[in-house]
Amino acid sequence: QLQLVESGGGLVQAGGSLRLSCAASGRTATRYAMGWFRQAPGKEREFVAAVSCGGGIAGYAGSVKGRFTISADNAKNTVYLQMHSLKPEDTAVYYCAATRVCAGSDVYTENSYNYWGRGTQVTVSS
Numbered sequence: 001q002l003q004l005v006e007s008g009g010g011l012v013q014a015g016g017s018l019r020l021s022c023a024a025s026g027r028t029a030t031r032y033a034m035g036w037f038r039q040a041p042g043k044e045r046e047f048v049a050a051v052s053c054g055g056g057i058a059g060y061a062g063s064v065k066g067r068f069t070i071s072a073d074n075a076k077n078t079v080y081l082q083m084h085s086l087k088p089e090d091t092a093v094y095y096c097a098a099t100r101v102c103a104g105s106d107v108y109t110e111n112s113y114n115y116w117g118r119g120t121q122v123t124v125s126s
Contacts, residue, residue: 009120022096038092053102093119
């Protein structure tokens with residue numbers, strides 16, 4: 001069983017930056033593709049970013065491309081989401097997730113993910 005714990009959320013002004021962390025335990029995270037999803041109040045959960053098994057290939061939602069960067073530290077079994085130029089519309093609960101699908105278009109799909117963290121709140125004020 002893989003456990004995922006997110007941290008790093010908080011309140012930031014528009015234009016600011018935050019770095020989210022997702023610590024994996026229980027199994028080696030390099031066996032999984034890792035993703036970040038978010039859910040804003042009253043909206044469905046949506047894909048943000050994903051990185052392939054071992055951290056080689058990254059993909060992003062169009063709304064965050066160029067502002068967010070996903071990365072993996074395999075030695076620490078941790079995945080990060082560096083967020084810059086934050087906007088009020090980035091306000092959401094951010095979830096870390098893991099899938100046994102290592103790469104390909106399925107890593108952009110919520111239903112492909114087998115393990116989820118509890119989420120961390122990101123609030124961007126205008």
